Amino acid sequence: MSRKKVTFADIAEYTNFSKTTISRYFNNPDSLTIENQEKIAQALDELGYQENKLARVLANGKSEFVGIIVPNIYLHYYAEMLNQILSTYGEHNYKFLVFIGDNDKKIEQTYINELLAYKIEGLIVLSHTTTSEELASYQIPVVTIERESAHVCSVCTDNYLGGVQATSLLIKNNCSRLIHINSNTPEYVPAYGRIRGFEDTCKTSNVPYEIITADFGPTYDSTVEHIGRIFNRIEQMGDEKKGIFFANDTYTNIFLNFIIRKYGSLPPHYRLVGFDNSPIASEAVFPITTIGQQIETMVRNAMELLILQMNEMKKRVPKPLSAPIHRQVAPVLIQRDTTDPCTM
Amino acid sequence: MSRKKVTFADIAEYTNFSKTTISRYFNNPDSLTIENQEKIAQALDELGYQENKLARVLANGKSEFVGIIVPNIYLHYYAEMLNQILSTYGEHNYKFLVFIGDNDKKIEQTYINELLAYKIEGLIVLSHTTTSEELASYQIPVVTIERESAHVCSVCTDNYLGGVQATSLLIKNNCSRLIHINSNTPEYVPAYGRIRGFEDTCKTSNVPYEIITADFGPTYDSTVEHIGRIFNRIEQMGDEKKGIFFANDTYTNIFLNFIIRKYGSLPPHYRLVGFDNSPIASEAVFPITTIGQQIETMVRNAMELLILQMNEMKKRVPKPLSAPIHRQVAPVLIQRDTTDPCTM
Numbered sequence: 001m002s003r004k005k006v007t008f009a010d011i012a013e014y015t016n017f018s019k020t021t022i023s024r025y026f027n028n029p030d031s032l033t034i035e036n037q038e039k040i041a042q043a044l045d046e047l048g049y050q051e052n053k054l055a056r057v058l059a060n061g062k063s064e065f066v067g068i069i070v071p072n073i074y075l076h077y078y079a080e081m082l083n084q085i086l087s088t089y090g091e092h093n094y095k096f097l098v099f100i101g102d103n104d105k106k107i108e109q110t111y112i113n114e115l116l117a118y119k120i121e122g123l124i125v126l127s128h129t130t131t132s133e134e135l136a137s138y139q140i141p142v143v144t145i146e147r148e149s150a151h152v153c154s155v156c157t158d159n160y161l162g163g164v165q166a167t168s169l170l171i172k173n174n175c176s177r178l179i180h181i182n183s184n185t186p187e188y189v190p191a192y193g194r195i196r197g198f199e200d201t202c203k204t205s206n207v208p209y210e211i212i213t214a215d216f217g218p219t220y221d222s223t224v225e226h227i228g229r230i231f232n233r234i235e236q237m238g239d240e241k242k243g244i245f246f247a248n249d250t251y252t253n254i255f256l257n258f259i260i261r262k263y264g265s266l267p268p269h270y271r272l273v274g275f276d277n278s279p280i281a282s283e284a285v286f287p288i289t290t291i292g293q294q295i296e297t298m299v300r301n302a303m304e305l306l307i308l309q310m311n312e313m314k315k316r317v318p319k320p321l322s323a324p325i326h327r328q329v330a331p332v333l334i335q336r337d338t339t340d341p342c343t344m
Numbered sequence: 345m346s347r348k349k350v351t352f353a354d355i356a357e358y359t360n361f362s363k364t365t366i367s368r369y370f371n372n373p374d375s376l377t378i379e380n381q382e383k384i385a386q387a388l389d390e391l392g393y394q395e396n397k398l399a400r401v402l403a404n405g406k407s408e409f410v411g412i413i414v415p416n417i418y419l420h421y422y423a424e425m426l427n428q429i430l431s432t433y434g435e436h437n438y439k440f441l442v443f444i445g446d447n448d449k450k451i452e453q454t455y456i457n458e459l460l461a462y463k464i465e466g467l468i469v470l471s472h473t474t475t476s477e478e479l480a481s482y483q484i485p486v487v488t489i490e491r492e493s494a495h496v497c498s499v500c501t502d503n504y505l506g507g508v509q510a511t512s513l514l515i516k517n518n519c520s521r522l523i524h525i526n527s528n529t530p531e532y533v534p535a536y537g538r539i540r541g542f543e544d545t546c547k548t549s550n551v552p553y554e555i556i557t558a559d560f561g562p563t564y565d566s567t568v569e570h571i572g573r574i575f576n577r578i579e580q581m582g583d584e585k586k587g588i589f590f591a592n593d594t595y596t597n598i599f600l601n602f603i604i605r606k607y608g609s610l611p612p613h614y615r616l617v618g619f620d621n622s623p624i625a626s627e628a629v630f631p632i633t634t635i636g637q638q639i640e641t642m643v644r645n646a647m648e649l650l651i652l653q654m655n656e657m658k659k660r661v662p663k664p665l666s667a668p669i670h671r672q673v674a675p676v677l678i679q680r681d682t683t684d685p686c687t688m
Contacts, residue, residue: 079423083416083418087444089444095458095462097440098440119398260604261630280623280624280627282564285600285601285628
């Protein structure tokens, strides 16, 4: 397996083709017959030829690099999104340069400038650090996932529908008081749709409701402390059947743990629905009913929008999109043990 | 923010330096004074100069690319490892090309060949697909993390010590019967050290013990099913105080959930210790005592070993290491609610 320098001349001699033919194989393979392409490919393998892709990128500008910027991969939601994006390599052959944004705008912009210097073909952005207006100014294909995206193409979960699904199930479970628990979410963030979906459904069905928002702090422990306080407050409300819709599965699990440590089981006057279908929803002491984001479908849509733009850039006279394309993916209701069995 | 082509001539005119000086700035900046470097850097910024790093890589071979191959990032352990590796960008400036190996050897090797064609400087391998002998044959700097590594540099947790820590705590908790639960782990895998650490500690302390291994299947649900059977079997053993050390926190949490659903609480005749300190250990209904791998320290060691090799490759006459360097990182015992409070 030792790798020595193999030149076009070596390949030509080995295959009995001319150097021009070998050159055409690399720069315009379709001008050769399939048989000849295969002969040369086999010779390259036998000779241990080590292609220098960088030289080709310089010549034709197609780096096959795509940059990804995620805020973190500590949260399973981002890890799974990244997992699905990276797994498209087998299908599309793009190589991914991955960067953890983590809210430091200066480092994020240094990184984007580096990516541009390496001639990336496109950029997938999940972090919230850089505005879509700034992203658009880089004049390369961009798609964002689940974030502000006024000036660039985007894919989002239909968060409003998710809120409606969760709330409708709790109403069908005959909950007489509905509660939504969320962090302080600005209205321009896509996830705000969950709050609107909850509120509209409660109003339409004429069920009394309450929205509890709080700053849960930066750590898991601070979140537990805040949810504990909310649990104590809700416990004061008495025994009426409460349906609680949480902004995510982590909050739901923490609340469920407070219930179990007090009651030893899930009493019938609590019904809970989470959001995300993250692993903790399955791993909880009673598996949690949740709204699942279709991450695979979201990633497929994101790659479609990105490839559409990247292919356009390869044309002799690329025509940029007249307006950014925005796609929404419907979430799915996954019923488990924190709600009553119910056909929706 | 529009980006037009800016040439060396433009920069020379703008700064009143010669084109030779501008060229030296890019190829040998230390030959200029700091003041002049800063003047040129500021001019580049003002002119909106877009560096073409690929051209420089071709000239000097320093791509600043490092490849990472992970088996998946579904498991939090790999996600956190990747998180820590990517976060070294701020310090070392390496750009990471990330690939999900996922046990398909053919795709993994296609990908490695692509990475070589893009002139990566080094490779970090967490997947088990390619043997260390094959990795060594690529003749580029390699470091593996927590896997077979006979022929390349590596970083591992001291798994044996972890097994000793967990088992010693259970013995101090006065458990009269010790049980270890693990999947079928081959002896050449670093994690096998956990089993040896458990067994040696039980023998030294003369405590009766049992090792239960099983094939838990490919999914979370199949794992739950198998752990459920093991739970029923252990329940038959009666009320003596059982100390159970699990191969990971996921198994521990599933077992704990079976206990809670039966007893409504954690009875005093069960004491549990997990491994990994993954989020589920904190998020369980009773936070789980566990052996934490020091992932940040492991990644720091891995980057040190990689950079050592990569810097050597940049010398005019690189001297390869005479033998691969292997480093072990001590794990830490994290006591939570599934064991009795105890000073170790």
